Amino acid sequence: MSDPPTIQVCLGALMGIFDEYAAKDPKGPKDKLSKAELKPLLAKEFCGFGEKGNEETLNQMFELMDMDGDGQVDFEEYMMVLAAFACACHGRPYEGPKK
Numbered sequence: 001m002s003d004p005p006t007i008q009v010c011l012g013a014l015m016g017i018f019d020e021y022a023a024k025d026p027k028g029p030k031d032k033l034s035k036a037e038l039k040p041l042l043a044k045e046f047c048g049f050g051e052k053g054n055e056e057t058l059n060q061m062f063e064l065m066d067m068d069g070d071g072q073v074d075f076e077e078y079m080m081v082l083a084a085f086a087c088a089c090h091g092r093p094y095e096g097p098k099k
């Protein structure tokens, strides 16, 4: 049996991380990240970004990610930020979705 394509494996990991953290608050929606769920995601999965003592940065990051301002980060918003992050890591500016 052949290995799954690398991009499929990587996307599966990104989806799994979102689902894991979005489900942490049993009272909140399982398909969206609250600020409290985003904080440990950023601390663990983004090299310590948003760790304690950095509340202002966390607030700024949450506002950036919550593009529709509903107080939650949904999967599309999460992936948009990851796309921008990937572009920055790849030395390319991210200007949003092409029309």
Ligand SMILES: [Ca+2]
Pocket: 065, 066, 067, 068, 069, 070, 071, 072, 073, 074, 077
């Ligand atoms: Ca949102």
